[in-house]
Amino acid sequence: MTIRFDNVTYRYATGKGGLSDISLEVGKGELLVVIGPSGSGKSTLLKLLAGFMEPQAGRILIAGQDIRGVSAQHRDLGIVFQSYALFPHMTVLENIAYPLKLRRVGRDERIERARNALREVGLANAGDRLPGTLSGGQQQRVALARALVYKPKALLLDEPLSALDAGLRTDMRDLITHIQRAANIATIHVTHDQEEALSMADRIAMIHEGRLLQLAPPRELYDAPVDTTVAAFVGKANLWPGRVVSPTLVATAFGNIECVASAWQIGAAVTLLIRPEAVMPITDDDGQGKGPRQEDKQPGRPINRFNGTLTQDRFLGAVRRYDLVVGDGVITGETGYRGIISGVTISPDDVRVLPA
Amino acid sequence: MGLVTFLYTLYLIAPIALLLVGSFGTSWTNSLLPTGFTLDWYREVIGDASFRRAFMTSLEVVAATCVVNVVLGVPFAYAVFSAANRGVRLAARIFTLLPVAVPELVLGFGFIIVFSSDYLPWLGTTWLLICAHIVLTLPYLVATLLGDMDRLGIADMEKVAETLGAGFWQRFRDIVLPSLRYSLLSGLMMVTAISIGEFQISNLVAGFLSRPYPVVLLQAFYGATGLACAATVILIILALLAAFGGAAGAHLAQLRQKVRA
Numbered sequence: 204m205t206i207r208f209d210n211v212t213y214r215y216a217t218g219k220g221g222l223s224d225i226s227l228e229v230g231k232g233e234l235l236v237v238i239g240p241s242g243s244g245k246s247t248l249l250k251l252l253a254g255f256m257e258p259q260a261g262r263i264l265i266a267g268q269d270i271r272g273v274s275a276q277h278r279d280l281g282i283v284f285q286s287y288a289l290f291p292h293m294t295v296l297e298n299i300a301y302p303l304k305l306r307r308v309g310r311d312e313r314i315e316r317a318r319n320a321l322r323e324v325g326l327a328n329a330g331d332r333l334p335g336t337l338s339g340g341q342q343q344r345v346a347l348a349r350a351l352v353y354k355p356k357a358l359l360l361d362e363p364l365s366a367l368d369a370g371l372r373t374d375m376r377d378l379i380t381h382i383q384r385a386a387n388i389a390t391i392h393v394t395h396d397q398e399e400a401l402s403m404a405d406r407i408a409m410i411h412e413g414r415l416l417q418l419a420p421p422r423e424l425y426d427a428p429v430d431t432t433v434a435a436f437v438g439k440a441n442l443w444p445g446r447v448v449s450p451t452l453v454a455t456a457f458g459n460i461e462c463v464a465s466a467w468q469i470g471a472a473v474t475l476l477i478r479p480e481a482v483m484p485i486t487d488d489d490g491q492g493k494g495p496r497q498e499d500k501q502p503g504r505p506i507n508r509f510n511g512t513l514t515q516d517r518f519l520g521a522v523r524r525y526d527l528v529v530g531d532g533v534i535t536g537e538t539g540y541r542g543i544i545s546g547v548t549i550s551p552d553d554v555r556v557l558p559a
Numbered sequence: 560m561g562l563v564t565f566l567y568t569l570y571l572i573a574p575i576a577l578l579l580v581g582s583f584g585t586s587w588t589n590s591l592l593p594t595g596f597t598l599d600w601y602r603e604v605i606g607d608a609s610f611r612r613a614f615m616t617s618l619e620v621v622a623a624t625c626v627v628n629v630v631l632g633v634p635f636a637y638a639v640f641s642a643a644n645r646g647v648r649l650a651a652r653i654f655t656l657l658p659v660a661v662p663e664l665v666l667g668f669g670f671i672i673v674f675s676s677d678y679l680p681w682l683g684t685t686w687l688l689i690c691a692h693i694v695l696t697l698p699y700l701v702a703t704l705l706g707d708m709d710r711l712g713i714a715d716m717e718k719v720a721e722t723l724g725a726g727f728w729q730r731f732r733d734i735v736l737p738s739l740r741y742s743l744l745s746g747l748m749m750v751t752a753i754s755i756g757e758f759q760i761s762n763l764v765a766g767f768l769s770r771p772y773p774v775v776l777l778q779a780f781y782g783a784t785g786l787a788c789a790a791t792v793i794l795i796i797l798a799l800l801a802a803f804g805g806a807a808g809a810h811l812a813q814l815r816q817k818v819r820a
Contacts, residue, residue, distance in 0.1 A: 276726055286712060301720075540753060
């Protein structure tokens, strides 16, 4: 079963939000994560797919069938909402068995299937409890079991982890991907948490102001964002406006930066993207860069070198995120190195040239 | 704070306590407290045909008011809650609160004017009295239900149920009604308490043979003090029963709320 959006457009009467001309496809068993800031239109996408609204243009296909005019009740999708929305007057088992009851599955069979679903989410013993007695993470699991027990055509997850605390969230990510793979079901997961997206997705769709900016696997989205909006939203980024002066040189507020700009015309306005982990600290003792990937660099190639003052130094455990003030600009870097930092180097290969 | 609470409680309890004392006193004229002990006043109230009749009328009116409240109030509250348009929701809420805001006297006169005409000559019938009580009590039930629908997250639950494959009636039966049962109980107790003690409209609208208990009670005040006290105590007991029932319902609803949170 697959999900497909063909040139889908929806505009709200207020003129704000909505979607313009979205096309994407989610394959069988694929986990597509839709990300974007709030108000970007990602919730609209879910509502259109769920059947709470109909697109004004374009079409949505589930398993190859146009679902225009099919009500939410008959779309046969499994949806997990942010609020879980378990039914408080039913036990956990009754909650999970409810969609089967609606499908007129016999009593014994639906209890059996609900028990299996509950076991898969690791709550085998919670069947007789009321949802109100469960923790947030457990309620989340019940909601997931309830959305999958009737083998829906596709699974939609609407910010399912945003109400959980940080520690639990990472565990739930693994659980969701594990269960989603086991069910081998086309899944759309909507979130504003880019880390969640990067760690879970087969592919990520980045939506901004109702438009699909990029649809790519997590690594490609991170390493090769199509523009500054994507670059800034996914991961940390140093973004420097500049102008191409030669195929290997871009002029910026930090001076001329060595990079690969051969695809751009001389004089073109561009933005340079440098991820913080590509910024290598120069250590005071030997004056050489000592970052973790220093060995990879070819000797003799030009390298961008900056000296400055450390203004912010955030120790995050495994890494340290620091701000180095160079002239009027700030370079943010990440390193495992714990010594004094007074300068950094950036390899030309690690500088990505984006449209301005 | 403690003192204020004490004084307030005293102010609230004292008249009721005095009524209770007076209902057992043989005679109570020009003295601080009555003299003698007797159960005669209660016997007299119970033996009085018009009191008995009024008591039964009151129960009838309360029962009918509750039933119609459920039949009208639940769908109405649900419709207001589900209305997509904010303006509609606001208008509906204001509209339901009108009977609370308008003085009962005004409502009563309205009833008299409309239903004493030749076209609608129904003034004095029991069912018109019931209608008056419904108009008066429905806002309280609807307000209780609407408040709880918001708090319980019915909208989200319904949305989920729809995606799980539940149609409108299935959602109403399986999700909405069970979620609202405690809320309905506490709302109905309030309706009962209001209906039992209601005097103003009843006095204006009720016919001589369909007078509810509070209206007949007024007559007792023209007779012996003890009789009036005894008759009032019976009304208080009825009202207290309803109030305690309401409190218990609200408590249950709250307990469930905690479980959910």
